[in-house]
Each structure stands twice: as structure tokens, then as C-alpha cells.
Amino acid sequence: MTIDLDPATGPDSQLVERIAIRPGHPDCDTARTTVSGTAAPAVVLRPTSADEVAAALRHARAERLPLAIRSGGHNALGFGNIDGGAVLDLTPLDSVELIGDGRVRIGAGATWGAAAAALAEHGLAITSGDTSSVGVGGLVQSGGIGWMVRKHGLTIDSLLAAQVVTASGEVVRASATENADLFWALRGGAGNVGVVTSFELQAQPVRTVHYGTITFGLDDLAGLVTRWGAVMREAPDELTTTLALIPEMGPMPAAAMLGVCLVGDDTAALEPLRALGTVVDDDVSERPYSSILEEAPHPPPHIRPVIGNALVERVDEPLADAIATAYAAGERMVFLRSLGGAVGRVDPEETAFAHRSAEAIVVSAAFLTVDSSEAEVAAVWAVWRTIGDHGIGAYSGFLGSATPDDIAALWPPPTLDRLRQVKRVWDPENTFRRNFNVAP
Numbered sequence: 001m002t003i004d005l006d007p008a009t010g011p012d013s014q015l016v017e018r019i020a021i022r023p024g025h026p027d028c029d030t031a032r033t034t035v036s037g038t039a040a041p042a043v044v045l046r047p048t049s050a051d052e053v054a055a056a057l058r059h060a061r062a063e064r065l066p067l068a069i070r071s072g073g074h075n076a077l078g079f080g081n082i083d084g085g086a087v088l089d090l091t092p093l094d095s096v097e098l099i100g101d102g103r104v105r106i107g108a109g110a111t112w113g114a115a116a117a118a119l120a121e122h123g124l125a126i127t128s129g130d131t132s133s134v135g136v137g138g139l140v141q142s143g144g145i146g147w148m149v150r151k152h153g154l155t156i157d158s159l160l161a162a163q164v165v166t167a168s169g170e171v172v173r174a175s176a177t178e179n180a181d182l183f184w185a186l187r188g189g190a191g192n193v194g195v196v197t198s199f200e201l202q203a204q205p206v207r208t209v210h211y212g213t214i215t216f217g218l219d220d221l222a223g224l225v226t227r228w229g230a231v232m233r234e235a236p237d238e239l240t241t242t243l244a245l246i247p248e249m250g251p252m253p254a255a256a257m258l259g260v261c262l263v264g265d266d267t268a269a270l271e272p273l274r275a276l277g278t279v280v281d282d283d284v285s286e287r288p289y290s291s292i293l294e295e296a297p298h299p300p301p302h303i304r305p306v307i308g309n310a311l312v313e314r315v316d317e318p319l320a321d322a323i324a325t326a327y328a329a330g331e332r333m334v335f336l337r338s339l340g341g342a343v344g345r346v347d348p349e350e351t352a353f354a355h356r357s358a359e360a361i362v363v364s365a366a367f368l369t370v371d372s373s374e375a376e377v378a379a380v381w382a383v384w385r386t387i388g389d390h391g392i393g394a395y396s397g398f399l400g401s402a403t404p405d406d407i408a409a410l411w412p413p414p415t416l417d418r419l420r421q422v423k424r425v426w427d428p429e430n431t432f433r434r435n436f437n438v439a440p
């Protein structure tokens with residue numbers, strides 16, 4: 001039910017004042033800062049319940065404030081922040097509750113590190129990302145590519161239900177049997193259809209994993225990439241890896257580092273990885289799953305990251321050559337993260353993440369300075385395209401731009417059409433537009 005109260009005088013106004021952080025508030029500096037930098041929102045609202053989220057939405061609408069939705073604040077484009085608008089900061093909604101049969105209800109504002117730590121106490125884990133401070137809310141909207149992705153799928157593949165505050169201010173439940181169109185769009189729809197306040201997810205009985213890094217010499221980069229693709233194609237689902245090609249950075253030498261996560265104890269699956277190239281270092285060991293989510297360093301304010309990604313169906317020689325050539329051009333990190341396994345067994349129509357045939361995702365990050373010329377930025381993108389052209393699409397979690405081409409890369413035409421239809425039903429006025437936007 002939608003309650004249309006006068007926001008200036010009704011109970012909403014007192015509530016909004018209680019949860020509002022405006023310029024001059026002692027928490028203002030932290031509240032207006034995310035990993036992508038600092039903005040100047042008119043107000044940051046920190047609701048503590050779904051009803052307060054609804055009141056905050058009514059307030060923003062009544063004041064005609066453009067809206068940003070924030071959970072963990074890790075969107076690279078600053079979608080979780082907005083100059084002159086209202087930020088709905090969901091960080092107070094950070095509970096993690098067991099609800100029976102390994103099912104877990106997690107608040108959208110929790111971080112994946114906190115969720116993993118809470119679940120570890122019960123011998124449970126959910127495949128999510130690789131970084132502890134990433135928010136539950138934003139990662140699930142993207143899909144969720146984590147260290148157990150090949151065994152347990154994307155994070156959205158573990159989603160059973162969600163509580164959602166819609167653009168009209170209704171609090172609804174979405175699942176396979178309740179508001180199924182909304183449930184479909186929440187799984188990969190990049191935040192277009194509503195504010196999720198909590199997620200119900202199926203956790204898995206996982207205490208420890210074999211995790212660590214195998215470092216290789218850089219003598220035959222294209223060969224290393226091709227061999228990695230071939231080994232991962234045959235690997236058991238229990239094995240998920242990320243091949244990181246890191247350029248020399250200050251005192252740190254250039255390196256090819258293979259991040260490895262094996263679920264279960266069949267460590268024979270690791271041996272083909274050790275034969276991929278000349279092993280310089282190897283620290284793979286059994287560790288608690290909750291300890292492998294790490295913190296990532298964030299670029300300092302004078303750095304302008306240029307980030308692209310491509311989902312690829314085959315890591316083959318032409319792609320490997322393109323990656324090796326782009327890497328040799330300098331100043332570029334390239335990450336190849338394995339997909340396939342359980343991800344590929346989900347019907348592309350089942351969720352709004354449709355690129356199920358990808359066997360890997362290639363992510364490239366180049367670091368320019370904020371005063372770099374547009375020609376320098378364009379040159380970096382031109383090199384990226386030599387890799388990106390091998391892809392079938394892109395992943396919203398790792399996109400550093402939001403052009404019409406990017407939107408087309410996120411969703412194949414039938415998925416985009418369906419997402420637009422759901423958007424027309426649940427957000428016809430495009431209230432939720434500060435995202436990879438699908439106009440209704």
C-alpha cells in the first residue's frame with residue numbers, strides 16, 4: 001500500500017530529519033564519500049528499515065531530488081553518490097540472519113566480508129566477490145562473480161527471494177512465485193527496478209578452501225593465457241581461478257599471478273595449473289573461506305582509472321595475442337577470471353544476466369592521471385578494444401563507462417526488451433536512473 005503523506009508536515013518529515021545527514025553534520029564527509037570519490041549530495045538518508053526506505057523515497061520525490069542508491073559504495077562510476085541530490089545509503093541495513101536449511105537473510109547494506117565472517121561461525125559460505133568491503137546490494141544487482149563461481153554459480157544463482165521497496169513506495173517480496181518478473185530483473189538488472197532492502201540466499205556448507213597465488217615468469221605471456229584457458233575448460237567445477245597480469249608499479253616488479261580457489265580436497269586439480277609456465281612462487285594452502293576475501297587498494301584521487309571488461313566464450317590464441325600485445329603496450333593490468341561450470345548451466349532466460357555461455361571475463365584497468373588529455377584516454381580505449389572485440393558482452397560490476405554501447409553489451413536484445421517491460425511496470429517514471437539505465 002502506498003501512503004501519500006505531505007512530506008513537509010507529516011510523520012515523514014520527522015523521520016527524514018532523524019536519518020538525514022546534510023552539510024554541516026559531523027558525519028557529512030564520510031557520508032558523501034565512496035570509493036569513486038567525494039560528491040556534494042543535498043542530503044544522505046540512512047534508513048534503518050524498509051518503511052524508512054519508503055519514506056526516504058517519498059521525501060526525495062517530494063523535494064524533486066534526483067536519487068542515488070548506495071549499499072557498499074563500490075560502483076566505479078560513482079552511481080552511489082550524486083551532486084545536489086539525495087543518496088539512500090543502506091549501510092544501516094546490515095544484518096545477517098540464518099532462516100533455516102542453510103538459507104540466510106542478509107541486509108543490502110552489509111558487506112560481503114561481514115557476511116562471510118558471520119556465516120563462517122555456522123560453517124556456511126555464499127559465493128560472492130573477492131573483496132571484503134564490496135556491498136551486498138550492488139554486487140547482487142550485477143550478478144556476483146566470486147571465488148566459488150564455477151562450483152556455485154553467480155551470487156544471483158543462490159538468490160531465493162528479496163524484499164524490495166518499489167518506486168511507488170510499496171514494500172514487496174520478490175521470488176520465483178511472488179512478483180516473478182521483478183525477481184527476474186533483480187538478478188542482473190543493475191539496480192533498475194527497485195531498492196532491495198534484504199536478500200534471502202542459499203548458503204553452502206563450506207568451511208575451508210585451498211586458496212593462494214601461483215606466480216609465473218613472464219617469458220611467454222600469450223602462451224600462458226592460452227594454456228590457462230585450455231586448463232580451465234577441462235577443470236572441475238570446484239576450481240575457480242583468476243590470472244592477473246600486473247605491470248611493474250614502483251618497487252613492485254611485473255608479474256603473472258594466478259589466484260586459485262579450490263572447494264573440497266581433491267588437490268590433484270591444482271597440478272595442471274602448476275604446469276602452465278615457470279612457477280616463481282606458490283603459496284596455495286587450506287584457509288577459512290571467510291579469510292580469503294581481501295581488501296583492495298583504491299586509486300588515489302589524482303588517478304583516473306580506465307576500466308573495460310569483456311565476457312568471452314573462448315580464451316583462444318587470437319585473444320591471448322591481443323592481451324599480450326595490450327599488456328606489452330604498458331601501464332595496464334589485465335585480469336582473466338574463469339567462469340563456466342555452474343554459471344553456464346543456468347538457462348540464459350532465467351535471470352537478467354544472460355551471457356551464460358562465457359567461459360571467462362577479461363577485465364582491463366589502465367591508470368591515467370585526472371589531467372590526462374582526452375586523446376590519451378582515447379588511446380587507452382583504442383588498445384582496450386583490441387581485447388574487447390573478442391567478447392560477446394560485458395559485466396556491469398566491472399564497467400568503467402555507461403555509454404549506449406555499454407548498455408547494449410550488458411544485455412542481449414531480448415533480455416534488454418524484457419528488462420524494459422519490467423521497468424515499465426515497476427518504475428515507469430525512471431526513478432531509479434542513476435545506474436546502467438534501461439529507460440522504461
Ligand SMILES: Cc1cc2nc3c(=O)[nH]c(=O)nc-3n(C[C@H](O)[C@H](O)[C@H](O)COP(=O)(O)OP(=O)(O)OC[C@H]3O[C@@H](n4cnc5c(N)ncnc54)[C@H](O)[C@@H]3O)c2cc1C
Pocket residue numbers: 034035068069070071072073074075076078079080081090108128129130131133134135136137138139140141142143144145146190191192194195196197296396397398434435436
Ligand atoms: C575493489 C572492487 C572489487 C570488486 N570485486 C568484485 C568481485 O570480485 N566480483 C563482482 O562480481 N564484482 C566485484 N566488484 C564490482 C561490484 O560488484 C560492483 O561495483 C557493485 O555495484 C558494488 O556494490 P556496492 O553495493 O558496493 O556499490 P554501490 O556503489 O553502493 O552500488 C552500486 C549500484 O548498485 C545499485 N544498488 C546498490 N545497492 C542497491 C540496492 N540495495 N537495491 C537496488 N540497487 C542497488 C545502485 O544502482 C548503485 O548505484 C568489485 C568492485 C570493486 C570496486
